[in-house]
Amino acid sequence: MSTSGLQSLNVAQAVSIPDRQWQHFTCCITFHGYFRSVGHRSIRYIQRFHGPPGLDGIRMALANLLTLIDDIASLLDDVAALTKTAGAKTAGVLGDDLALNAQQVTGVRVDRELPVVWAVFKGSLLNKSILVPLALAISAFAPWLVTPLLTLGGLFLCFEGAEKLLHSALHRKHAEHAADHASAEAPPPADEQPPLNEKERVKGAIRTDFILSAEIIAITLGIVAHEPLPTQITVMAIIALTMTVGVYGIVAAIVKLDDLGLYLSQLQGNGMRPLLRAIGRGILRAAPWLMKGLSIAGTIAMFLVGGGIATHGIPAVHHALEHSLAQVTLPAWLSGLALPVAQGVVGLLAGLVLAIVFLGIQKIRGTAQA
Numbered sequence: 001m002s003t004s005g006l007q008s009l010n011v012a013q014a015v016s017i018p019d020r021q022w023q024h025f026t027c028c029i030t031f032h033g034y035f036r037s038v039g040h041r042s043i044r045y046i047q048r049f050h051g052p053p054g055l056d057g058i059r060m061a062l063a064n065l066l067t068l069i070d071d072i073a074s075l076l077d078d079v080a081a082l083t084k085t086a087g088a089k090t091a092g093v094l095g096d097d098l099a100l101n102a103q104q105v106t107g108v109r110v111d112r113e114l115p116v117v118w119a120v121f122k123g124s125l126l127n128k129s130i131l132v133p134l135a136l137a138i139s140a141f142a143p144w145l146v147t148p149l150l151t152l153g154g155l156f157l158c159f160e161g162a163e164k165l166l167h168s169a170l171h172r173k174h175a176e177h178a179a180d181h182a183s184a185e186a187p188p189p190a191d192e193q194p195p196l197n198e199k200e201r202v203k204g205a206i207r208t209d210f211i212l213s214a215e216i217i218a219i220t221l222g223i224v225a226h227e228p229l230p231t232q233i234t235v236m237a238i239i240a241l242t243m244t245v246g247v248y249g250i251v252a253a254i255v256k257l258d259d260l261g262l263y264l265s266q267l268q269g270n271g272m273r274p275l276l277r278a279i280g281r282g283i284l285r286a287a288p289w290l291m292k293g294l295s296i297a298g299t300i301a302m303f304l305v306g307g308g309i310a311t312h313g314i315p316a317v318h319h320a321l322e323h324s325l326a327q328v329t330l331p332a333w334l335s336g337l338a339l340p341v342a343q344g345v346v347g348l349l350a351g352l353v354l355a356i357v358f359l360g361i362q363k364i365r366g367t368a369q370a
Contacts, residue, residue, distance in 0.1 A: 113255045116202060121248040123206035128240040131217045136232060139225050146225050151313025153218045155350060157306030161299050162351030216243055257287045304340055307347020
């Protein structure tokens with residue numbers, strides 16, 4: 001055994017530290033030199049200002065250090081587990097978030113794409129800096145509001161998805177009607193249309209982000225609502241920052257994907273260059289399909305996530321779904337998907353009802369104003 005190991009053993013025997021705590025402490029000494037140096041500095045500090053400590057003082061200092069390390073480890077373990085759960089729960093919102101934000105910056109001049117993404121990223125951070133304290137205040141002073149707000153948020157997510165479907169259907173019908181009645185009133189070519197105001201585009205993207213950020217924060221709050229305040233703050237801050245950096249990092253990559261494909265497709269020379277040119281052409285062909293796929297996946301996720309949140313907030317509906325599925329015999333591989341799919345169908349139906357009511361109210365208001 002080394003000299004330092006013998007000295008550590010002698011100290012352990014002198015202060016009569018229990019075996020379990022001493023094993024924990026020696027493990028920390030072996031693998032965490034930082035904590036060892038902190039302990040040594042603490043003892044030197046005590047010796048400097050209070051004289052040489054007795055055995056009781058050393059025992060108390062080491063016990064406090066062990067307790068602190070154990071508390072930190074427990075907190076980090078809880079934070080990691082809750083962050084993983086919250087990340088999985090909020091992942092369904094990200095597909096729509098990515099598609100919407102990427103669409104918001106589509107059409108911007110090439111040299112302004114990244115500055116626009118950066119501006120929206122800063123606005124997203126501001127949104128979350130408002131939403132996180134607000135969510136914590138609700139959890140602290142009005143915890144009974146958490147479930148109703150989550151339910152409303154889930155229904156709103158379903159409404160957004162249904163509104164997107166109806167808008168797509170109406171837009172397709174309008175496009176077919178316009179094609180049948182083309183005339184001089186047709187819009188000018190794209191190169192003759194006035195460019196969209198960049199500031200207005202950024203404001204619209206930030207408003208969209210606020211809604212989706214509220215969904216993410218609400219879902220996270222529902223997971224950590226019964227945890228201690230430090231854990232709530234840490235988990236929500238990690239989720240908010242990770243989601244923002246992740247989403248807008250991917251958005252920046254998506255809006256520059258065609259530039260990367262164009263660059264690779266124009267490379268000259270032999271060797272690996274023909275392969276890179278083929279990859280570039282593949283990227284150029286795949287980029288539009290990627291955007292469409294993200295939009296479809298995001299819409300489906302809105303119903304799955306929104307329907308799941310809404311049905312959990314309405315116990316009667318949740319129990320009715322579970323009871324109905326229990327009466328159906330399904331293969332083992334399909335049984336795990338049955339409840340989420342059923343919740344997604346409920347979300348779709350609820351969203352369609354809300355969207356139709358909303359469009360009806362808008363139409364009535366428009367008729368009254370006319």
